[in-house]
Amino acid sequence: MAQCRITEIFYSLQGESRTVGLPTVFVRLTGCPLRCGYCDTEYAFHGGQKMDIEEIVAKVAAFNPRYVCVTGGEPLAQPNCIPLLTTLCDRGYEVSLETSGAMDISQVDKRVSRVMDLKTPGSGEESKNRYENIELLNAHDQLKFVVCHRDDYDWAKEKLHQHQLNERCEVLFSPIHGQLQPAELAEWVVEDNLPVRMQIQMHKYLWGEEKGR
Numbered sequence: 001m002a003q004c005r006i007t008e009i010f011y012s013l014q015g016e017s018r019t020v021g022l023p024t025v026f027v028r029l030t031g032c033p034l035r036c037g038y039c040d041t042e043y044a045f046h047g048g049q050k051m052d053i054e055e056i057v058a059k060v061a062a063f064n065p066r067y068v069c070v071t072g073g074e075p076l077a078q079p080n081c082i083p084l085l086t087t088l089c090d091r092g093y094e095v096s097l098e099t100s101g102a103m104d105i106s107q108v109d110k111r112v113s114r115v116m117d118l119k120t121p122g123s124g125e126e127s128k129n130r131y132e133n134i135e136l137l138n139a140h141d142q143l144k145f146v147v148c149h150r151d152d153y154d155w156a157k158e159k160l161h162q163h164q165l166n167e168r169c170e171v172l173f174s175p176i177h178g179q180l181q182p183a184e185l186a187e188w189v190v191e192d193n194l195p196v197r198m199q200i201q202m203h204k205y206l207w208g209e210e211k212g213r
């Protein structure tokens, strides 16, 4: 039986993306090959517990959710994330995957909404971006820039235009919590009339940095 290493499974409100505010089960896989300077889930880098896919799915089912978000860490760093996603889709959930953009997304089940980062220079991990992923994105997916400062914003704007990202999928601009004022990013987006969705991490306003929220 295929297994994944799991840091936590919990029920909360989705704090970002297209389904923000909707009750969602989060399945957090352990481990990440990146080290973004602003990472808020370092506790998921190590440890965790090996679980069979059926065991994971049973835990999810106990919450009776409509939405399930597979996150990390970097979930795709574990090969068995692929069959886990497919099993969740087969059970009828609306499944999303949060991924760093550094791993190949081509094998992810087509029913999954991939929420993929493009790492900005401010993350310190820009060199890990796997640009081949961009052409795999479609209208069901979302592409997210976490913006740390004005230079990151200008970089993201350039990538947006260069790859015509908004014609491929929904594009999200998110200010780094506690570092860039959301209102400042909002003003830049409006001033430039960018075809993106500005978002804030709602869960941080509700619960701060509390784990399992």
Ligand code: SF4
Pocket: 032, 033, 034, 035, 036, 038, 039, 040, 041, 042, 072, 073, 074, 100
């Ligand atoms: S990719 Fe995500 S989990 Fe990994 S270091 Fe960056 S922010 Fe943290």
